[in-house]
Amino acid sequence: MTTVGDLLIDSVAALSKAGVKEARLDARLIIAHALNITPEKVFGYPEKVLETGERDYILSLITRRVEREPLALIIGEKEFWSLRFVISPATLIPRPDSETLIEAVLAAYPDKKANLRILDLGTGSGCLLLTLLHEYENATGIGTDFSSEALAVARLNGRNLDLSLRAGFVLADWNDGIADFGAFDIIISNPPYIPDGEESELQPEVALYEPHSALFAGIDGLQYYRAILSVLSGLANTGCGIFFEVGINQGEAVARMMEKAGMSDITSRSDLAGIKRCVSGKIL
Ligand SMILES: C[S@@+](CC[C@H](N)C(=O)[O-])C[C@H]1O[C@@H](n2cnc3c(N)ncnc32)[C@H](O)[C@@H]1O
Numbered sequence: 001m002t003t004v005g006d007l008l009i010d011s012v013a014a015l016s017k018a019g020v021k022e023a024r025l026d027a028r029l030i031i032a033h034a035l036n037i038t039p040e041k042v043f044g045y046p047e048k049v050l051e052t053g054e055r056d057y058i059l060s061l062i063t064r065r066v067e068r069e070p071l072a073l074i075i076g077e078k079e080f081w082s083l084r085f086v087i088s089p090a091t092l093i094p095r096p097d098s099e100t101l102i103e104a105v106l107a108a109y110p111d112k113k114a115n116l117r118i119l120d121l122g123t124g125s126g127c128l129l130l131t132l133l134h135e136y137e138n139a140t141g142i143g144t145d146f147s148s149e150a151l152a153v154a155r156l157n158g159r160n161l162d163l164s165l166r167a168g169f170v171l172a173d174w175n176d177g178i179a180d181f182g183a184f185d186i187i188i189s190n191p192p193y194i195p196d197g198e199e200s201e202l203q204p205e206v207a208l209y210e211p212h213s214a215l216f217a218g219i220d221g222l223q224y225y226r227a228i229l230s231v232l233s234g235l236a237n238t239g240c241g242i243f244f245e246v247g248i249n250q251g252e253a254v255a256r257m258m259e260k261a262g263m264s265d266i267t268s269r270s271d272l273a274g275i276k277r278c279v280s281g282k283i284l
Contacts, residue, residue, distance in 0.1 A: 002055045005046025011062045018066040033075045034058045068204035081131045090149030092214040094127040100277040104269040121189040126154030144172040183237040190245035191224035192217040229261045236283040243280045251276030
């Protein structure tokens with residue numbers, strides 16, 4: 001006979017031993033997910049006896065976490081900007097740092113009723129584009145990615161958030177140029193930006209489970225900013241805002257590239273850790 005309380009203690013021990021930092025929180029969230037109850041209830045009913053099937057299912061999920069599969073992949077979703085996004089092995093897991101780009105767009109475009117057209121290059125789960133469409137009730141947008149599996153997840157998120165009438169998701173590789181989607185008022189991108197050589201420094205959750213095509217970007221991590229900047233002409237309305245997420249210490253280099261590409265009003269915004277996380281500019 002196994003109770004929720006017993007299983008919680010064993011799970012926390014197994015996760016801690018495996019080097020999982022937030023062992024207690026993760027164990028609680030996994031048990032809550034498996035039993036379809038709120039995380040609070042996991043602590044509230046320690047004496048609840050589990051059926052064998054329930055116990056085995058929880059143990060299988062805990063084992064995945066012990067193997068350092070990210071919690072978000074195990075439970076299949078991640079919160080971003082207080083919205084829930086379905087994710088899959090084909091999508092990057094939305095990061096809190098990326099909320100900096102959302103803040104930067106909101107600061108630059110304070111009119112929430114504006115009729116904006118937004119393009120998101122490398123949309124993944126669609127979290128950036130869909131969050132902006134959630135904030136700007138009259139905006140429409142296109143998210144592109146070269147992964148059709150990621151686009152299927154983005155479309156599902158669009159439906160779940162009731163935004164599918166304003167969001168289109170299109171298969172496109174920015175190395176082939178960008179198709180004629182018309183002109184946009186805002187172009188955003190969080191491209192892969194980790195230098196290839198830094199793979200060994202990543203946590204196992206990232207290196208082993210997230211799509212490498214969403215992470216790595218050549219020797220200096222900057223190759224996709226170059227590629228994207230070279231295909232933007234024709235996609236921008238006059239005064240179009242360009243917003244890039246950047247990696248640690250990449251802000252200056254990306255700002256210089258944008259300047260060289262003729263953009264004006266180049267500025268950056270830092271994340272909560274004080275790291276320059278978003279560089280933006282205008283195409284005049
Ligand atoms: C860092 S992830 C960002 C995903 C999402 N926008 C987010 O912020 O969570 C980069 C995305 O760019 C896509 N990508 C990488 N190379 C691409 C290319 N050449 N053309 C189009 N999309 C690409 C990847 O599939 C991935 O979804």
